[in-house]
Amino acid sequence: xxxxxxxxxxxxxxxxxxxxxxxxxxxxxxxxxxxxxxxxxxxxxxxxxxxxxxxxxxxxxxxxxxxxxxxxxxxxxxxxxxxxxxxxxxxxxxxxxxxxxxxxxxxxxxxxxxxxxxxxxxxxxxxxxxxxxxxxxxxxxxxxxxxxxxxxxxxxxxxxxxxxxxxxxxxxxxxxxxxxxxxxxxxxxxxxxxxxxxxxxxxxxxxxxxxxxxxxxxxxxxxxxxxxxxxxxxxxxxxxxxxxxxxxxxxxxxxxxxxxxxxxxxxxxxxxxxxxxxxxxxxxxxxxxxxxxxxxxxxxxxxxxxxxxxxxxxxxxxxxxxxxxxxxxxxxxxxxxxxxxxxxxxxxxxxxxxxxxxxxxxxxxxxxxxxxxxxxxxxxxxxxxxxxxxxxxxxxxxxxxxxxxxxxxxxxxxxxxxxxxxxxxxxxxxxxxxxxxxxxxxxxxxxxxxxxxxxxxxxxxxxxxxxxxxxxxxxxxxxxxxxxxxxxxxxxxxxxxxxxxxxxxxxxxxxxxxxxxxxxxxxxxxxxxxxxxxxxxxxxxxxxxxxxxxxxxxxxxxxxxxxxxxxxxxxxxxxxxxxxxxxxxxxxxxxxxxxxxxxxxxxxxxxxxxxxxxxxxxxxxxxxxxxxxxxxxxxxxxxxxxxx
Numbered sequence: 001x002x003x004x005x006x007x008x009x010x011x012x013x014x015x016x017x018x019x020x021x022x023x024x025x026x027x028x029x030x031x032x033x034x035x036x037x038x039x040x041x042x043x044x045x046x047x048x049x050x051x052x053x054x055x056x057x058x059x060x061x062x063x064x065x066x067x068x069x070x071x072x073x074x075x076x077x078x079x080x081x082x083x084x085x086x087x088x089x090x091x092x093x094x095x096x097x098x099x100x101x102x103x104x105x106x107x108x109x110x111x112x113x114x115x116x117x118x119x120x121x122x123x124x125x126x127x128x129x130x131x132x133x134x135x136x137x138x139x140x141x142x143x144x145x146x147x148x149x150x151x152x153x154x155x156x157x158x159x160x161x162x163x164x165x166x167x168x169x170x171x172x173x174x175x176x177x178x179x180x181x182x183x184x185x186x187x188x189x190x191x192x193x194x195x196x197x198x199x200x201x202x203x204x205x206x207x208x209x210x211x212x213x214x215x216x217x218x219x220x221x222x223x224x225x226x227x228x229x230x231x232x233x234x235x236x237x238x239x240x241x242x243x244x245x246x247x248x249x250x251x252x253x254x255x256x257x258x259x260x261x262x263x264x265x266x267x268x269x270x271x272x273x274x275x276x277x278x279x280x281x282x283x284x285x286x287x288x289x290x291x292x293x294x295x296x297x298x299x300x301x302x303x304x305x306x307x308x309x310x311x312x313x314x315x316x317x318x319x320x321x322x323x324x325x326x327x328x329x330x331x332x333x334x335x336x337x338x339x340x341x342x343x344x345x346x347x348x349x350x351x352x353x354x355x356x357x358x359x360x361x362x363x364x365x366x367x368x369x370x371x372x373x374x375x376x377x378x379x380x381x382x383x384x385x386x387x388x389x390x391x392x393x394x395x396x397x398x399x400x401x402x403x404x405x406x407x408x409x410x411x412x413x414x415x416x417x418x419x420x421x422x423x424x425x426x427x428x429x430x431x432x433x434x435x436x437x438x439x440x441x442x443x444x445x446x447x448x449x450x451x452x453x454x455x456x457x458x459x460x461x462x463x464x465x466x467x468x469x470x471x472x473x474x475x476x477x478x479x480x481x482x483x484x485x486x487x488x489x490x491x492x493x494x495x496x497x498x499x500x501x502x503x504x505x506x507x508x509x510x511x512x513x514x515x516x517x518x519x520x521x522x523x524x525x526x527x528x529x530x531x532x533x534x535x536x537x538x539x540x541x542x543x544x545x546x547x548x549x550x551x552x553x554x555x556x557x558x559x560x561x562x563x564x565x566x567x568x569x570x571x572x573x574x575x576x577x578x579x580x581x582x583x584x585x586x587x588x589x590x591x592x593x594x595x596x597x598x599x600x601x602x603x604x605x606x607x608x609x610x611x612x613x614x615x616x617x618x619x620x621x622x623x624x625x626x627x628x629x630x631x632x633x634x635x636x637x638x639x640x641x642x643x644x
Contacts, residue, residue, distance in 0.1 A: 002336070002384055003030035003068070003348035005312060008056035009037050010355055016056060016111075019352065020063035026366065026377065027384020031060055032311065032348055034123075035140050036102065037069025039077035042119055061132035061619060068239075068311075068348075069133055071120050071225055073523035074110070074140035075102045084111035090152030092196040097275030101359070103141075105132055106150035107221040108158040113638055114534055120225050135237040137311065138225045141264065142218050142240065148248040149214060160189045162213040176492040177205040191347045204415040204492040211411045215249035223257055241311035242303070244296040245270060245425050249411035251303050252446045261304030262343065264312035267293050267335060272321035275423055287326045287637065290600045290613040291433045293335060293629065296343035299405060299444040301396070310339045312350035316364025324362070326375075330637035333379040337629075338638045341602040341609035343396035349380055388630055390641070394605025400590055401456040402478075403432055406447050412463040412489055412587030419518025424461070427483070430462045434577035438585065439593030439601050451476035455588040470504045473565075479588050481566045481580070484540050488513070490558070498541075501567070509562045511544035513569075525570065527551070527558040531583050533576025540569040593621075599634075603644070610640040618622045 004023060008016055023031065029449055034041075034053060042048050060067060076087060081099045087109040105112050126358035127133055135549045142148060146385075167173040170186055179185045184203065186192065195202040195210050226238045237259035242251050242455050244263055255261050267288025267498025271281055276289070284290070300308040300592040315332055317324045336347045346367055353367040354374070358473055366377035373381075410424045417423075435442050435458070448468030451457055454476060460483040462469065500513040517539045519525070529550030533560070542557050549566070552557040559580070572580060585592050595601070598614025612632070617633045622642045624632040630640025 001029045001066075001346040002027050002380060003032065003346050005027050005032045005348060005351045006060070007036070007351070007355070008033065008059075009040050009052065011353070013052075013055065016059045017063070018410075020060050020065060022367075023065060023352065024063050026373075027387070028065070028380075029344060030066045030068060030134070030348065031070040031352075032070060032137060033057075033060070035072055035137060036075045038072035038075055038119060039079075041072060041123065042077065044079060045083070045115075048122055054485045057127065057130065057132075061130075065132070067130075067133045068135045068137055069123070069127060070125065070137040071116075071139055071229075073105070073116050073119065073138075073225070076105050080112075080115055084109070084115075086152075086154060087112040087115075088152075089147060089150035090155065092126065092149075092151050094151065094197065096152075101145075103144055103147040106152065106155055107217055108150065108152075108154040113221075113224065116221075116224065117228065117268065120228045121232070128229070128233030128236075133233070133236060135260070136229045136233060137237060137262070138222050138229070138238065138240045140241060142222075142254075143245050143246050143248040146248075148218060151194050152271045155310045156192070156194050158217065159194060159210060159213050159229070160192045162216065163192060166209070177203055177209075178295045178492075178494065179203075202415075204412075205354060207415040208408075208411055208493050211248075215253065215407075218249050219254050219257070222254055224258055224629055235249055239311070242300060244292070244299075245274065245413075247407055247424070250407045251300075253406070255300075255303035255305065258304060260307040260309060262309035262311035263296055263300045264350070265293055265296065265310050265335065265339065266312070266314045266318055267331075268314060268325050268327060268423065272323060274429070275421070275452040284613070285323070286325045287331055288335070289429075290598060290611070291429060291436055293338055294342060294436065294600060294602065295429060295432045295444070297339055297344065298442060301343045302405075302444045302446065302449075302644070306343070308344055310344050310347040313339070313347050315349045315351075315366055315380070315386070316374055317362070318364070319360050319362035328637045329375065330379065330635075332376040333383050333386075333571060334613075334637060334639050336380065336383045337609060337641075338600075338602070338611055339600050340393060341604050341607075341611075341641075343604065347383075349376065355471045387627060394607060396604050398453055399443040400455045400588070401435055401440050402445045402451060402456075403428065403460070404444045404447055404462060405444050406462055408464050409461055412493065413461065413485070416493075417518075418516065419520075419537055421521065422518065422571070427460045430572075430574070430577060431458055431483070434574070434581045435585075436600055437578075437595055437597060439583055439595055440581075440585065440590065441601075441603055448472055451478055454478045455583055455590055457481070459483060459486060461485045463487070464491055465502055465504050466491075466603065467504070470508075474508065477564070479564045479566070479584055481568060481584060482509075483568050484538050484570055485516075486567070488516075509544075509546065509560075509565050511546055511560060511567060513540045513544050514543050515541040517541070524573075525558075526553045527570075527576055528553070529559065531559055531576060531579040533569030533579055534573040535576065536573055537571035539571075542567070542569050551569050606644050608642055608644055612636055612638050 065125045179383045239262045242263040351365040377543040457480045486504040546560040549558045626642045628641045
């Protein structure tokens, strides 16, 4: 399906019917509404006005559109803040974050929990059985603008209670956190402070537990709403729209509570927000990096246990990045098809019409403010025409290569980077990119998930190795590549007694990381042997009797192997990643297809899709008569599809 986000409360009621008609003509079949309209639904505590929303629902569904309703809890109304100012989140300096934007709440507030229960119950009682409402979105973009965190007294009390449940006794907490250091020992859970406003370094074990605590808090908040929806709206799916490259809570855990995962795809903004070199950022400024969206599609397909939607797709320039480019002509269509190729069930564009007012007035829509179709709107209509021509898409089939992604790995390396530029987002992206540039599909899996059927498993880093993860690694027949810092911490953020990679992995791969080095920009270490290239940013110094496949220039091991298991002792640059990927793919007997850096492939069942992110054409490797989309010479910013 193709869909769009619509805000009837922003527009005169007399144009709603025409908007609905034009949506259908464009090829839209599903509309998301209502996720920011709390103040219009509940004008005072328990005083509801559904008349406008009733008419909006009737207008849209009468045109043949299906609906996804969003619970409006991301935008608490002013009257609720006035009655209960304690719902406001508190910043790291102890100051309340004020009304006047969105996401101004902490779920540690009992008053906010009660208000949430009231609005979601009333909303689902009203619309839960409507035949045209096919799904519900809980809240909107948890964690956006650093809002997973709050540093107030309610949050502190909630953290203390969470810790008491986790550790049982204060002695257990002191031992886990290493509180003999710097005389930090506590005698009561009530003495626990939040990890903010300390004089200098905060204990990383405290930071890790605070992340776990906030992740659990928002999981409970999602579950509260999901339970109400399922009770009042049976048979409808429940989702939440995650943000790509946001690691502030465990999306896998929340995904287990969903029927389908969804995420918000803004490829150009991500180029601005990720720490790319300026030359690379300029290269992809108007297209997005070729692997930014693909990696997130594959992640959220895993988060949703095989099912995901794009709940917001960038339709043109956005408003929130440092610089906001106009996409190259054709890219909105390309991004849409890329999501479908990776298994998306629906792509929903944000938004229908660009709004002339308020904070997002510079954010494009499928219509311009003057009601004319935007470039993105024209491309969305072309996708609808493509879909009518191709028909139903086949199911997505598993890839042969898996990449293990872990939210705790993101937290550990964030709180103790040891080197300023050790960024887990970039590490996973670069590993994924290296294999995608060789024509390989890559699935994303969480630690402990079954690895059955994979020929090659990539673990860019996994500092905390759980029993479940080790069991999955031991039971698969796949080749496995572990990256630096794997097994470097236990569950309490301590260095293992036996040194990294810890006793669990050392049982399978007898090696010891004796020292580590973070390398400032300009420093590097060359690698030669079975694989060749360069290590920057991070290097492990390892001691082992294992087979040494490649060495650093000083003779120290760089890549070692124990049968099918491999350990890479550093952050690989593109040259090393390229030779490493080729070496492992050949060893796994997987075919390599050398692609230009602006071309990506993706298979969906018997269909193969090609995406051209660059300004040069590319010759498609099949006869023209086999093409379902595109031409034999794949044009810049275009899509091709053929049946294998």
